[in-house]
Amino acid sequence: MNFHEYPDREMMMIDLANQIAGELGEALRAGDRASLCVPGGTTPGPVFDVLSDVALDWGRVDVLLNDERWVPEDHERSNTRLLRQRLLVNRAAAANYVPLFAPTDTPEESMDLLAKGIEPVLPLSVLILGMGADMHTASLFPGADKLAEAMAEDAPVLLPMRAPGAPEPRITLSARVLQGALKTHIVIIGAEKRAALEKARTLDPMEAPVAAVLDNAEIHWTE
């Protein structure tokens, strides 16, 4: 992994958005389409704000989440809501959104349908991940019910996930799909997450799921 430290959050978000835009541009020059896979949660909003206004051929970009919390799209904890409000606006409104949510009671009921939408956009051209202080990334949580399945070499594209640290059921891309990304960026803020990331480097991915995606990742950190 490569570690990039920034003087402040604004600089980090602008710089990261420009790197992502450059990588998407490269992917679009090399092929017909590019895919951008992004986290939800509290960290990526400012990157989305910058990225959404970048001049790119967004009509050839497929955008999807790393994971989703199984709550309605208008719920304040919905990652889809964040994506629609902060990324799929301005110039990026022309991108093709690949859903990780459908309005069924459980993620299991929609799993096959959602996975079918994701398969054509793999491998991911550019992957941005977040990380929790508990070392989860996407919805690969330590202690989660299907973590071993999600970490397996032959894991499905998508899995439902329930974990002690997650207040609602989740749906998540598997480690195999995340590891297959052509470019990987992990964006984290604050001393607690930096310490967690350092610790994760010494642990097994079953204890520290983010460890599964560190090998080829660019880490972006600021206080």
Ligand SMILES: O=C1O[C@H](COP(=O)(O)O)[C@@H](O)[C@H](O)[C@H]1O
């Ligand atoms: O629950 C989630 O958490 C992680 C980290 O979120 P943050 O609020 O600590 O930035 C996020 O990457 C993931 O997509 C989300 O569902």
